[in-house]
Amino acid sequence: MHYFAFHVCCLEAIQYGPKDGFACIKNLKEKTEKHENSRKHIDNVISLSVLGSVSIKERLSEAYRLSVNAHNKKVTKNREISSKIIDCIKFCGHFELPLVGHDETDDSANPGVFKGLINHASQIDPDLRAHLESNAAFKGVSKTIQNEILDCLLQIYRDQIRINTKEAPFVAVMADDTTDVSEHTQMVIVLRYLVGEEVVERFWEFFTPENQTADGLSKCILDQLNTVLEGNAEKLIAQTFDGASVMKGKKGGVQAKIKSVYNNAHFIHCYAHQLKLIMQNAASVTRGSQIFFSNLSGIAAFFSRSPLRLNVLTKHMTSRIPRPSSTRRKFHSRTVNKVYEHFEPSKNAWRKYRVHQMLL
Template identity: 30%
Template sequence: MDSTYCHACRHFSSPSSAGSVFDSPCGFRNWKKATERGGGFSVHAKSERHKDSMIAWRDYQRAVKANTTLANILDKEHSKKVKENREYIRTIGEVILLTARQNIAQRGHNESEESNNKGNFREILEMVANHDPAVKRRLTSIHNAKYTSKIVQNEVLGCLAEMVRSEIIEEVKRSQYFSIMADETKDVSKQEQISFILRYYYDGAIKESFLHFESAERLDAVGLTEKIVIVNLLGRHGLDYKNNLIGQAYDGAAVMSGKHSGVQAKIKETAPFAFYIHCSAHCLNLVLVDSIKAVPEAEECFALLQSLYVFTSGS
């Protein structure tokens, strides 16, 4: 493009001042009058718009040298805020991790400011705030972004669980071969939940790691095998169960241990090295149940406990 522009006017002129050809999209291109005394560059250099733009440009250059431009100030404040927010979220996560490790409840019955006991999570967080001004400012702020709600707690717990699960899966992949143990139980809503444990050799020791709870929509062998154990769990986590699954342990129920149509048989159809072992803990439980029946006092005690459980769960 055969044109010239004024850098100062294009970038530092006031929006309220009248425009000039030197900062227009087309620029100045009348070269015959460019060096005339009464036109072109000379007239533009003497204009008020150009003078004001040059002053603004020089002020900007001085500010850049002093590192005090508005952009830099805002950028520093933004970086400081981001760092402070990350440290606060880190503190939230550490408190939640502490309560999870100690296996103590997080929420309190009354978490209002007037309460003497706001629950373990809030009380520990307030104790930390006494020694951390940044946490103190956030907790006493009038804004809503305190991240102390049950929703945030559950999300953080979910993130922590996923981190642990990823580490377990990584260990299993490094060890290559593994076994699975599974058992079902009902939760408080009477929904069947399948618990899964992976057993593998890692770092010179046998490890058993809980992996997941999975809701059981179907309790038959096909549902437990194809919908949960293989597809939704082992396959979802990228474990090569067809070649590396070398063992499986369940209770002695026919749906799990059936030689021809049980879960263990269906898994062996695709994972031929996955030998089935009747869970020793279930065997011990059966022994204890039969032993208790031989002691009337013990049988009456457990019958009473069962009745109390049925009564309280239905109340």
């Protein structure tokens, strides 16, 4: 501090002091310490500390300073409004609710969950209501803005996963694919790793592979693993898929192609699929179970293959009986639950159809 004060004192002596400076320097230390406590020195030190941090435009123009303050207040207000809109989007995502409605016009009776939630929030939030009513340039509730906010949330979510996997000692990957109602194949990738001492599973993203071959599926998985692991190949210790040959093939399967890149990634058959196969095989050896599931699938097929039968069933039931699938285990339970819930109406529909056939 003394060295710095010495230079400041020299500058001040040149600017404000006598031209000949100090005649004797043996008292320099005493004069310097005295000068450190002077008002002039303190003001100069403060001016030096803020040098370059204060805009000269704000010093010279009061109007410019006021416009900057007004702009900052507007930005702060817009951030508060955007935060409330983001909270509404997060609410819909938390409960897996669709954001966009079929008719989002102002006089629509059902504009969708998101817009309905925004309208409800504006009734109890004066700032949000004023923003929606007065701001014509940017309201922040359009479909485009919704998609941009969702993309930002996804990016933040994935960045956090990358941070967690970077800190985790081990990582495992799980993947499965299915065909949606539009006949497009979708693959989901889930990561399993440690956060502290807790094992967590985190959804990564849905993907559309180039094809359903081992090359297409493995390429999709490897591209994402490269993004997540960032070159730390030794961290991947397990890969989990179903028992399909394209996934578990020892030479040309997906697991073999991934293991050729990640040597520690041992293949483990998905326990959920194993449980399904065990229960299916255990139930298939008993005669009663075979008859039950055969009749169950027959009920759905019987009513779905004839318009006349379906018309009779519709008069007694408000919903159809789903047909069980040999590959999707959840459809078996849906069929059982639907028949159980509508057992009496389905019996009446069956009797009605038999009487109708007897009268023909």
